Amino acid sequence: MTAPLEVRDGRAEDADDVARIHVRSWQTAYRGLIDQDVLDSLSIPDRAANWRRFIAEPLPTGLGILVAVRDDRILGWASFGSGRDEDGTADGEIYGIYADPDAWSTGVGHALLMTAAERIMDAGHTRAYLWVLDGNDRADAFYARHGWELDGATKVDERPNLTLKEHRRVKVLAG
Structure with a gap:
């Protein structure tokens, strides 16, 4: 019997x-979408140091990071907060939201998405x-199933040795 999440x-x-x-989810989900050398160079210790800083910062009530745990093992996480876009769309x-690839299609992403949306509404x-x-495509299908709609906005996120082309999905949570 599977333990509850x-x-x-x-x-x-x-x-x-x-x-x-x-790191594992980027290396799996983004294979073929991001240069393999970039994916291979991702460092768990570097990311852990960044996450320690993020988690330690005092954040407004209801905003922050969530983890999904089963059998004392963290299987995924979500980070959320106030919108950072300047166009005022949402x-x-x-x-x-990332789940360990071994936990894909087990409800981890769903639980994290629903809880993050509740926290955003609570804020x-x-x-x-x-x-x-x-x-x-996997993420797009997941978000579409949960009612997140494309709004036509796109952006290019330029990082050192990396260009990320992205599109936005939106959802009315309440009202």
Whole structure:
């Protein structure tokens, strides 16, 4: 019998697991969409240090990071908060949702998405958005099944040695 899935707030001691999932999911989901050398160079220790800083920062109530846990093992995470886009299309944002590839299609992403949306609403936002890497058909299908609609917005996120082309999905959460 499978143990129940728990979604809870992330803690500093979760940073290594969050980083591991972040790197593994990028290396699996983005294969063929991002240069393989970039994917191969991703560092779990570097990501863990960044996550420790993020988790330790005091955040407004209801905003932050969630982890999904089963049998004392972190299987996925979601980060969320106030929207960062300047066009005012929506006021809450899901910054990222990632599940360990071994936990795909087990309800981890669903639980994280639903809980993050609830937290965004609890913080007073009635709408939210998220960005999806162009070509990430699995993520697009997942978000579409959950009612997140394309709104036509696109962006190019330039990073060192990496260009990410993304499209936005939005959802009315309340109102």
